[in-house]
Amino acid sequence: MKKLNLLLLGCFLAPSTLMAQELKEGYISWGFESQQFPNRLRNWSKTNPKINEDDNFFISRVKPKVRFRNPDTQVRTNITAENDKRLIAWLPWNVPSKNALPDGVFDSEVFSMWPYVTHWGDWNCGLGRIPAALLDVAHKNGVPVSSVAGIPWGGLESGWKTALETLSKVEIDKAAAYMNYYGYDGFGYNSEFSEYYSRGRVTRGVRDFHVNLNKAMKSLNPIFENVWYDGTQENGNISFDQGLTDNNKSIFGEAGKEAASLFFNYNWNHSWLLQESVDKAKSIGRDPLYIYAGINMQGGEPRSGSRWTLLKNYPISIGLWGAHSQNMFFESRGEKGSDPETKQRTYMLRTERWFSSGSRNPVNNLEIDNSLNYNADNFDFAGMSSMMTARSSMSWNLAEEPFISYFNLGNGKFFNYDGERKNDRPWANVGVQDYLPTWRWWFAKKLLGREPIDVPDDGTGLDAEFVWDDAYLGGSTVRIFGNTPKEYLHLFKTDFELKAGDKITFRYKVKAGKSDASLVLLTKDNVNAENDYKVLNVSDETDEDKWVEKTFTVDGNLANKHLALVALKMENANNLNLYLGEFSIVRGTFEKPEMPQVVSTALLHSAQNGVDGKIIFNMPNDKGPGEPCYNTDVKTSLFKLWAQQGNEKPILMGVTTSWAGMYYSVPVNFEGEGTIKFGVSAVSLDMKQESDIAWGTEQHNIFNRYDYSDEIKADKSVIKPNEEFTIAYVDPRHEVGDWKIEHNGVVVKTSNQSKKIHVDGLSATGFYDLVLTGKVNENGLRTDKEVRYSNYIQITSEAVGAVPHINSLTADNQTTSIEVLPNAQVTMKYEGKKADGSGSRGIKTLEKPVGVKVSELGLANNNQPWSLAFWVKFNSFSGGTQIIDMRSPGIGWPQNNWGTMWSTYDPNTGIYELTLRARNGGGSPEYKQRWKVDFVPGAWTHFTLAMNGDGSTTKPMLYINGKQAEATTWSYGTDGTGLCPQRFANNGWWDSNILGISLGRHQTAAMNATIDDVKFYNKYLSEAEATASMMSTNPNEAGLKAYWDFENNADGDYYFASKVGDAKLAHGELRAGQGEGVSALIPDEPTYDAGSPFVSGNFEVKTTAEWTAKKATIVSHEGNDLAGSAKLTYAKPGDYEVTLTLKNAHGSDTRTFKVIKVKADPTGINGTEAADMKVYAIDRDVLLDIETAGNYLVQIYSTNGQLVAGKSLSVNGSDNVRLHLGAQGVYIVNVKKDGKTLRTVKLICR
Structure with a gap:
């Protein structure tokens, strides 16, 4: 059995197996190299x-x-x-x-x-x-x-x-x-x-x-x-x-x-x-x-x-x-x-x-x-x-291909189709990007306003941008926001000949605010004449969750004319936040495409995140060999990519324009069948019809080549004395292991042959090691190994505060669903635990640098002895992250990027690499030393970098939580393991250098973290001295040249004064200058946060309660870490959720109450309810809540007796029915149960 010691502090690990599943080598073969092409x-x-x-x-x-x-x-x-x-x-x-x-x-x-x-x-x-x-x-x-x-x-x-x-x-x-x-x-x-x-x-x-x-x-x-x-x-x-x-x-x-x-x-x-x-x-x-x-x-x-x-x-x-x-x-x-x-x-x-x-x-x-x-x-x-015009290709025969845009960029953190969430997996496929606004954001106070005076310059006006939090199709869309009395957004430059009967559709969602809005169409024969179509009124009752569709039919005013420009006119906009979902012009109907012909499917990777797969298919066509066949030739706009595990419901994973598709992180039910298949369907040119799904013939075994994740995670990020907690494997398929917790070398808790360890509580504050013996991935094999997670568990005192926790959440004293009438007051209450306190104060890096001029530290070269120590809590990692750098950002490229030294942490491998570089040009000698360190998001770690300079050469050392970090490999001319035995003459030096924490650099991120108690020593610290530095607040430590504890505010120029000496440190931003990489560190106002719980201070940790209740009016609210309440009302019937978030400087806890049922007003004109059903209207939707079993027939008539909608269904217990009506007005709803009329009611649909 092998042993591995890791220096870390905290609650969970984030190895590479938990990163987003992505295109890997071997998934798709290019076929040949560039130089081989002519022969091919x-x-x-x-x-x-x-x-x-x-x-x-x-x-x-x-x-x-x-x-x-x-x-x-x-x-x-x-x-x-x-x-x-x-x-x-x-x-x-x-x-x-x-x-x-x-x-x-x-x-x-x-x-x-x-x-x-x-x-x-x-x-x-x-x-x-x-x-x-x-x-x-x-x-x-x-x-x-x-x-x-x-x-x-x-x-x-x-x-x-x-x-x-x-x-x-x-x-x-x-x-x-x-x-x-x-x-x-x-x-x-x-x-x-x-x-x-x-x-x-x-x-x-x-x-x-x-x-x-x-x-x-x-x-x-x-x-x-x-x-x-x-x-x-x-x-x-x-x-x-x-x-x-x-x-x-x-x-x-x-x-x-x-x-x-x-x-x-x-x-x-x-x-x-x-x-x-x-x-x-x-x-x-x-x-x-x-x-x-x-x-x-x-x-x-x-x-x-x-x-x-x-x-x-x-x-x-x-x-x-x-x-x-x-x-x-x-x-x-x-x-x-x-x-x-x-x-x-x-x-x-x-x-x-x-x-x-x-x-x-x-x-x-x-x-x-x-x-x-x-x-x-x-x-x-x-x-x-x-110097150039915005060019457009939006000119073709609409009888052959409609014009449709959903304002989708071609990537997303989720995938929506027809406004509904289909999966929550990240993706990117630029091939499905829609036609997007031509000039980009051509806003003007008047139509075709071309002069700067036509753009609002008084602080008002609208703006637009792409967002990735909603979409009608895909994972992104355009939002328009702001205030204006009147403004135009010019959307598309076109040259379509319109015909009578063409359907123009505009779809949107009002997330907030009010406005009048009109679609404006300009024709080529007279671009100054507005053709307005109202799509939104200030008086409209809006729903932040509902996509609104407006459709217009081209008539004699526009028929046989060429559409030259499409714009959106906004008037009386007040705090508007409008999301665009669709603009389309469709002529007639388009045929349903034939079903694709699957050539092959493959399962490429299987892991906790899901399954990666591939499908290759063809479309039936009459083209000869070697002749191009386009999607329009096969009556197809795009293809849907489907995955199905066993006999479960197929999942729509995305779309593509290619005759091949990729699947990433397909969700898998680990308790379900162990097979999965991939399929594809073709969607018509007008997006209205779809072929049957063509499934690959192979049922792929999900678990034959399963890639286990060895990640472990605790259920609490901050643990208090005698508080219970659990640490477990995240992967539900992980093999069992033997767990033990040690404190100062003494075993205090064990759990053998288990996937977790549960602890009722630990009484002493401080650091505890977790020792886990079990299977790990090593060289492609599952190997038994003992892994020691040093200082993995930290128990902190009650006095410094804790992460809030919601013990209970009720509505009108009920823990589950309640029913109320419109405008009735609902009282929400919660109970929590003690979370407030006080302790040291730190500052957030906010992915920006915290730096000090080396000249103020007494450094004249990097061959002097020095050490930098500080506490750090990372919030998250997104890739390679810079921790300590020394460079002068204002000099020329590439030295402004390399500088004297830099260091990068790779969260995927847990390797911290420090690079020292000579001043010469390209090909300069570089000295690299690497250590194994697992920084854990949410946990505090004490970091000390010590430079053992002798005046002419130097050599680095790293201490984590006062212990020498495990040196893994080094590179300096040759490569080796452990600590590099050689020293380095670091002649790369600029007097304008900045010693920076989170300085960031080319292709690597600055830190998303909080830092505390930053100390600079003009000496090389030993391991014992690094240990002593962790808890010490003594400004008279030997060799301490500068010390910033952040307990006192920064000055008016945003500099922090040192408790020792005159050096000034600042949080700021690297503001770009002329030339590649040229920038200057400009101080900005710091953002304070709770600092290390192992250092004293006076920063108050106070818990606040945030209530989120869509479509509710929050009348009042109050609360702290222990308890609180909110009173709210709902104006319209429906099923609603209320979410409470308790947060403070240590973290947050969230809980959602499900569900508050707001019943329809029990009067004939607005709704009705009987013992076994309720009928009510929301906008143009008629809703029925059926409580008892039976065979139901729902029929909706206009006031002149015409049947406009109907549905029959068999109900075994309770069920909900929603029927959408195409127009507002008064309707008669007749409900029959088992052939007998149960209720007839008149409803107004607005």
Whole structure:
């Protein structure tokens, strides 16, 4: 048996098996590497087009749409076809291992600013293979997507030389057929190579191949475009920054011999170069807008001189690059925090400000400057909209395909369909992204308001954003919020010819506030004439949980006219919070698609979180071999992905546009049958009909290859003396183990051959070890091992307070469901336990840095001896997290990111890695030491980093809770285990350095934590000294140079004074400056929190009660940690829940009372109730609560006697019936039981 000692403190572990299930290596096979593509293409056959079994993940099923121009719906009317810049995003997508393949990670890239992109070159996508999801979303927006030959700089090495020669000799018809079948829109080349011996022969061969391919593709794909990086010239030599000349004009291609668009290197910013390039392009009959001026977003290039202020004057387009593995918008989206939703929102802000403008409204005509900033607070950036129009593809025959948008981005933390929650698993599939608002947030006080004066600037006005807390379909939608007397949001730029009878649907949900709202439709023949359709009135009674549908039929006013613009007019908006669910135009009805034909299914992974799976299918069609078949050809909008365990109800896991699908974390009933199958159904183009589910033939065994989670968890995060608690395996299928708890080496509790240990209480405060002997995952096997979780349990005194706990929650003194009449007062009461107290005060890091200048600490280099000690309680982890760094954020890249030293904690592995770096450039020596540490969210840990400097070299040591941490491995030239025996001369030094806690850096998060009692010593601490430092509040400790206990408030500039010496420490933010990574630490107001329970102080811990009662009026409420109450009323009948949350600085507890039944008013006009049933109306829904068994027939008549709705059902006990009526009015409801009329009642449906 093996033993493992872990240094940790707290309540649960979070190993990698509990992270979100996601796309893993081997789930989907790409088929070949980039350099292998030309040979695969040469051997490819249209009659047998298959590359591998996973082809359907790489075949586009959306035919490329073509964009249109309409100057009347542009924001800037001075931009014409002659100067309307194009933009190629030659950028990586997401992360290299996944690209745009469907994933189980919510925080994935779902780029949405397509109207400002004319080509996406997928930089981390090898030549000749592109994920279908990216192709589909780009094609619906009229954007071509190309793959990239990542040829390295320098002499053309033999592998790529052979590949390019092979490509140039492929039969053109075969190449065109391949590109057409898979739906690929061009080739891209990192062409910065030199042909030292072939003198341009290879380059010219590829050029000729491009010319002929373009001719062949012209009739097949109207948006096809190749892209050539303007390094390698026609003669095969590298020559950057000369513009379009005789040396590269044939690579660009004259009219009729177009070869590839040119992507200029980054020193194009000279007037002569741009003008001569324009002149040269025109002289060979080409549009200079197909020349792209390169922008290096990572390196900030062009580095000097004018950029945008020069480029705006020339009809040369924009090319974005950066970097090799992730684009800059996505890569550093953690600037505002590491929570996945925060990162998604930050990414959205970065792209919206870059493309539409710093204000996210292109009407705010910001001055064009030369900034290359791309951060979330890029407020002053003019944006790409200042030099190009927002382009649209929304123009096709509505008889062939309806227009439908649910405002879904293509990712989510859950999945909704028709407004109903289908599962709560995270997902990402950009291929199902909807058509989204064209200009992004074009708000104006008047219709087509194009001037800044048309935008409210007095602090009022509306705003809009994407949210991920609700959706009609998918996992996201648009919300509009704010106050305004009158304002327009311009939604879609279109060119649809309308016909009489077309159905226009607008769907929304009012989450809060009031407003008048109208849908405004503008036609191409008169864009200034409003066609208004009222969808919301200020007087409407709204329901925050209900999607409202408004449908209009096109009549003679709009029939046979072209719809040019769709807007939403808001008037009298007061604290409005409006969610959008759908905008659609549907002509007639569309056929039900045929049932898909399943080719194969696979179970890929099974664990506590659920099951991962894959399905590949085809659709019946009449296309020949190698011919493209689009979803519109098979009458399909999208496909539903289903999973079914045993005979349980099928679960809808998501949707896809591809003929293949992925399933992630499918929920599994561990007590149910041990098999699962996967299926798919096809949905009609109008989303109204659906094929039968086609199920895979294989029933997959869920538990044959089950991946156990070894996570353990306590049921309490803060434990008091003599308070009972339980620690257990989280995985219900985990094998039993032997548990024991030790205090100072003495066993105080055991539980053998069990999945948990229950403790009635421990009397002494302090730290306890948990020793668990059982099965663990090791090298792919289940191995018996003893694991010691040092200081896992902490017992803290009653005096410092506790996590609140709700012992009981009642309504009108009842613990279960109650019934009341409308407007009757309900009294909610709770009883809790003692949770208030007082103790030390700390500060929240809030994923921002806490730092001090090294100059104030007396540090002149990092080879001096010093130690930093503090208490820390992590709230959560979302990936690699920075703990201690020393760097100067204001210097140039990349030293502003590396600095003198940095340290990263990986919560998936429990490894804390400290890196010391020399000052040299790339390839500098790095000294890395790693320790095993399991920081546990919710638990306090004492952290001490000690640097054993001798004046010329240094060596690090780590203590956790006063004990030397377990050193695992090191790297310094070579690799080793344990502590590195060598020392390091850390000459990487800047006098402007900041010693930071939670400083954060490129691709890693700052800390989501609370820290307390920060101490800096000008000496190297021993283990004994680190132990003494934990509990000591003595300012006279030996070597103590600075000490911040946070008991006194920060000063007016937000600096904390040290109790020793003059050093000042501040919480703040890294505010971005000019250049990549350049920033400055700006102090901000600290947020105080309960500090370490093992240090004295005077911070008051006070419990508050928060009541959540949807659709209720809370008349009054009071309470503390021990007891409290609330009085509330309900105006309308229905079933309601009330949630109570008790919270304080230590944590919270939540309980929900179910259910308060509000009965209908027992008068004939509003509702009725008999001994065995109740009938009442809510808005346009008629509801029946049936209490006794029988056969019932419910029929609803209009006042003129017409039957409008009915339902028959057999009830065994009690049941509920809901019938929805299409219009408001007075109705007669007749209910028969066992053939006899039980009740007839008149109801008003509003």
